Amino acid sequence: MTNILFAAGPDRWAVYEAPLRAALDGFGLDYVLSCEAAPKTVDYIVYAPDSEVRDFTPYTRLKAVLNLWAGVERITGNETLTVPLARMVDEEGLTQGMVEYVTGHVLRHHLGMDRYILNPDHRWDPVVPPLASERPVTVLGLGTLGTACAGALAGLGFPVSGWSRTPRELEGITCHHGPDGLKKALAGAEILVLLLPDTPATRDLMNRETLALLPRGACIVNPGRGPLIDDAALVEALDAGQVGHATLDVFRKEPLPQDHPFWSHPGVTITPHVAADTRVPSASRVIAENIRRGEAGEPLLHLVDRAAGY
Numbered sequence: 001m002t003n004i005l006f007a008a009g010p011d012r013w014a015v016y017e018a019p020l021r022a023a024l025d026g027f028g029l030d031y032v033l034s035c036e037a038a039p040k041t042v043d044y045i046v047y048a049p050d051s052e053v054r055d056f057t058p059y060t061r062l063k064a065v066l067n068l069w070a071g072v073e074r075i076t077g078n079e080t081l082t083v084p085l086a087r088m089v090d091e092e093g094l095t096q097g098m099v100e101y102v103t104g105h106v107l108r109h110h111l112g113m114d115r116y117i118l119n120p121d122h123r124w125d126p127v128v129p130p131l132a133s134e135r136p137v138t139v140l141g142l143g144t145l146g147t148a149c150a151g152a153l154a155g156l157g158f159p160v161s162g163w164s165r166t167p168r169e170l171e172g173i174t175c176h177h178g179p180d181g182l183k184k185a186l187a188g189a190e191i192l193v194l195l196l197p198d199t200p201a202t203r204d205l206m207n208r209e210t211l212a213l214l215p216r217g218a219c220i221v222n223p224g225r226g227p228l229i230d231d232a233a234l235v236e237a238l239d240a241g242q243v244g245h246a247t248l249d250v251f252r253k254e255p256l257p258q259d260h261p262f263w264s265h266p267g268v269t270i271t272p273h274v275a276a277d278t279r280v281p282s283a284s285r286v287i288a289e290n291i292r293r294g295e296a297g298e299p300l301l302h303l304v305d306r307a308a309g310y
Contacts, residue, residue, distance in 0.1 A: 093279025
């Protein structure tokens with residue numbers, strides 16, 4: 001009998017219990033699923049980083065922790081967690097949601113839609129935008145989400161560059177890596193999309209120096225992680241016209257404090273961390289598949305590289 005602990009809070013338990021049971025039943029697994037269990041009996045933990053479970057030492061039978069979130073920066077540093085950690089990759093829900101958010105806001109900035117949507121003076125000011133083929137876009141981060149978004153943008157006709165820590169090869173995408181590659185990726189980015197994880201190496205990656213590498217008036221879309229951007233440096237770049245507009249979905253502190261300068265800045269669009277979310281039915285199937293794999297002795301999907309932090 002496989003014992004599964006749901007350690008992601010009572011609110012999530014209420015919405016996940018039935019879909020998880022359905023997904024597990026679909027694989028014919030013999031299991032017990034609950035939100036309370038004696039630690040020494042638990043084989044798998046379905047986990048959210050805001051869970052009350054912090055010390056994994058008592059879970060002596062534990063085989064793996066299966067994260068409900070794509071982001072794992074709040075758990076990778078936990079020294080009591082010594083078993084495999086899998087992050088959530090939900091292509092049916094989370095990935096598709098991110099693709100829709102990114103393409104929507106890239107098109108908004110590309111077409112200059114705010115000029116007409118935000119037009120209180122009723123000005124007749126026809127400005128014909130360039131075609132997508134004339135608007136270079138760069139995606140920083142070529143993991144599952146970044147790769148999907150880069151491919152969607154390339155499919156719309158944008159010339160797309162991507163940057164990652166290590167070399168990548170993607171059809172239709174000009175790929176860069178490393179410090180020199182970052183400079184090249186930023187230098188051509190009229191629209192910049194940030195989809196990197198939050199690690200010590202990526203925090204404040206967009207600072208005064210790197211923001212200055214962008215073409216003047218470039219737009220930024222950040223649905224990745226708040227700490228990727230130095231907030232003060234971004235405000236300075238917006239005020240100076242170096243950055244034309246920033247659409248931000250994630251922040252260092254959430255909810256974003258009411259006195260934060262982003263709220264009142266005319267060059268900032270704030271969305272409240274809604275770019276993409278895990279969809280319960282499809283996420284439940286991802287969790288169940290990994291438990292099936294674990295019980296069958298097969299490699300788990302979406303394992304986290306603890307040293308890299310993602």
